[in-house]
Amino acid sequence: MTVSRGREFLSIPGPTNVPEQVLAAMNRPAVDIYSGEMIGITDSCLEDLRKIFRTTGRTYIYAANGHGGWEAAISNVLSRGDKVLVLPSGRFALGWGDMARMMGADVEVLEGGWQLAVNPAAVEERLKRDKQHAIKAVVVVQIDTASGVVNDIPAIRKAMDAAKHPALLMVDTVASLGCMPFDMDAWGVDVAMSGSQKGLMTPPGLAFVAANARAREAHQTANMRTLYWDWTFREGEIHYQKYCGTPPEHLLFGLRKAFDMLFDEGLENAIRRHTLLAEATRAAVAKWAEGEVLAFNIPNAPDRANSITCILMRSDPTPLLDYCREKCGVVLGIGLGDLTGKGFRIAHMGYCNAPMVLGTLGAVEMGLKALSIPHGSGGVQAAIEYLGRAVKP
Ligand SMILES: *Cc1c(COP(=O)(O)O)cnc(C)c1O
Numbered sequence: 001m002t003v004s005r006g007r008e009f010l011s012i013p014g015p016t017n018v019p020e021q022v023l024a025a026m027n028r029p030a031v032d033i034y035s036g037e038m039i040g041i042t043d044s045c046l047e048d049l050r051k052i053f054r055t056t057g058r059t060y061i062y063a064a065n066g067h068g069g070w071e072a073a074i075s076n077v078l079s080r081g082d083k084v085l086v087l088p089s090g091r092f093a094l095g096w097g098d099m100a101r102m103m104g105a106d107v108e109v110l111e112g113g114w115q116l117a118v119n120p121a122a123v124e125e126r127l128k129r130d131k132q133h134a135i136k137a138v139v140v141v142q143i144d145t146a147s148g149v150v151n152d153i154p155a156i157r158k159a160m161d162a163a164k165h166p167a168l169l170m171v172d173t174v175a176s177l178g179c180m181p182f183d184m185d186a187w188g189v190d191v192a193m194s195g196s197q198k199g200l201m202t203p204p205g206l207a208f209v210a211a212n213a214r215a216r217e218a219h220q221t222a223n224m225r226t227l228y229w230d231w232t233f234r235e236g237e238i239h240y241q242k243y244c245g246t247p248p249e250h251l252l253f254g255l256r257k258a259f260d261m262l263f264d265e266g267l268e269n270a271i272r273r274h275t276l277l278a279e280a281t282r283a284a285v286a287k288w289a290e291g292e293v294l295a296f297n298i299p300n301a302p303d304r305a306n307s308i309t310c311i312l313m314r315s316d317p318t319p320l321l322d323y324c325r326e327k328c329g330v331v332l333g334i335g336l337g338d339l340t341g342k343g344f345r346i347a348h349m350g351y352c353n354a355p356m357v358l359g360t361l362g363a364v365e366m367g368l369k370a371l372s373i374p375h376g377s378g379g380v381q382a383a384i385e386y387l388g389r390a391v392k393p
Contacts, residue, residue: 004329011360012333013145013175013308015197015204016350018254022201025257026250033247039239041256042247048259049208052177052200052267053192055184057212060234063248066174066195069207070096071103072229073170073193077215078136079223080104085167087123087140087156088112090147091337092172096139103224108135114338117303118151120159127163135165136218137191141172142182145198146336148310148345149298150180157188168215174198177208178262179274179307179349190215196251199274199307201258201351205251271306276390277348277357278306280383284361285311285346288368290376297343307349310339317344320367327370328363354387 010017031038042061049059062068074096078084084105086097089112101107110126112118118140127135138160143150153171160169168190173182178199184192189212196206211219211231219231227233228244239247262270282304288294297310313320317335321344324330333345346364348357361380368375 002327004325004327006329009330009356009360009363011347011356012331013198013345013347013349014195016199016201016347017352017356018203019201019258019261019351021261022254022257026203026254028253030249033249034239038247038249038252041252042239042242045252045255045259048263049210052259052262053173053182053184053194053208053210054186055192055210055212057184057210058216058231058235060209060211060231061243061252062207062209062229063205063243063245063251064207065197065204066172066193066207067095067099069174069193069195069209070099070172072207072209073191074100074103074105075222075224075226075229076209076211076231077168077170077191077218077222078103078105079221081106082136083108083134085110085126085135085138087118087138087151089116089118089141089149089151090114090144092141092144092146092174093139096141096172100139114147115149115298117149117300118156120152120155123156124159124163127160127165127167130165133166135167137168137170139170139172141174142176143180143305143307145175145308145345146310146339147297148305148308149303150176150305153182153189154187161188168218175305175307175349178267178270180271180305184210185212196255199350200255201261202254203251205248206255273353274306274348276387277352277354278304278309279390280354280357280387281309281346281348281361283382283386284365284379285309287377287379287382288365288375291374293374297339307347308333309346309348310335310343311346312339312343315373316341319371320344320364320373323367323370324363328366330360330363332360332364354391358383
């Protein structure tokens with residue numbers, strides 16, 4: 001017996017739900033890569049990325065996933081042997097650091113944990129000790145999708161300034177852009193990168209990088225540069241150069257539509273929507289946690305991300321995930337890294353609304369009941385009550 005027929009709810013933290021309008025915009029023949037329409041889409045998407053990253057710097061679009069965006073960011077500003085300081089808070093900054101190491105950087109990982117945001121004071125202390133300014137870049141993620149933490153990027157910039165350290169600040173916004181505030185110029189971020197398939201509601205396959213003047217100056221002497229990722233080549237006049245080859249046309253058709261939808265809603269409203277849906281999710285999880293089997297992975301409430309909630313479980317989470325998928329048609333995120341086999345993740349990221357989140361929470365609660373997993377009852381009720389209070393008529 002199942003009640004899974006119907007639309008599958010993909011509640012994983014990427015790829016996220018792609019709106020029908022975006023899929024429809026992609027459903028068309030290819031066009032000439034030098035056509036006015038294609039050039040217009042490239043120019044408008046590069047310009048809109050500036051608005052979304054909130055920068056007057058340069059933006060670049062790559063046919064790549066987020067990992068490609070990492071490589072693009074590193075290769076354009078660093079030289080082999082450069083020291084890179086990784087600020088871990090889960091898995092993703094570490095992954096970016098591993099990539100930098102393989103590309104020839106001398107990578108140092110600051111102490112950090114899977115349940116904690118980056119501590120700006122520790123960053124300041126480490127940078128103050130680097131009197132020779134050997135560290136050329138500091139890399140950090142805004143939201144770590146594996147731990148569910150949100151890092152305070154302006155506070156990290158303040159720590160770097162307090163240490164009077166010239167390293168570039170490089171920020172991964174793959175799981176946060178379009179979901180929470182990001183203000184590249186005002187926050188003093190030198191390089192920011194993101195991907196198409198999370199908050200930006202487009203299928204996987206596009207990576208975005210934004211660079212300010214300091215980053216572009218570092219680019220002049222960087223020796224990790226390769227032609228595919230190279231900013232200078234991509235700044236060339238010929239449309240073909242913007243992608244170092246054939247533009248990923250259909251993804252760009254989709255992206256154009258997704259950006260139109262985001263601006264139509266309003267970036268501020270999209271951010272507010274993510275806050276509300278995240279709070280609703282947390283209201284449910286807080287109730288369930290009363291059973292003492294489930295708990296938030298991030299104990300400190302202000303450090304919990306608004307695009308993803310990571311939940312620890314004392315018992316094996318597999319039966320619950322299987323139940324939600326097979327019996328209800330709800331796909332939850334598995335635990336990654338330190339959370340492998342010890343928890344699961346609920347995404348509330350990108351194109352999602354109250355019924356999708358309440359439906360997902362409902363399936364989890366149904367699974368908890370069916371599998372007799374101890375939990376405080378009334379989680380979904382708490383989510384509804386929160387939204388009923390917060391979303392005014
Ligand atoms: C998903 C994700 C990535 C990796 O993106 P891919 O497209 O899978 O390469 C990087 N950083 C963060 C924070 C992510 O959530």
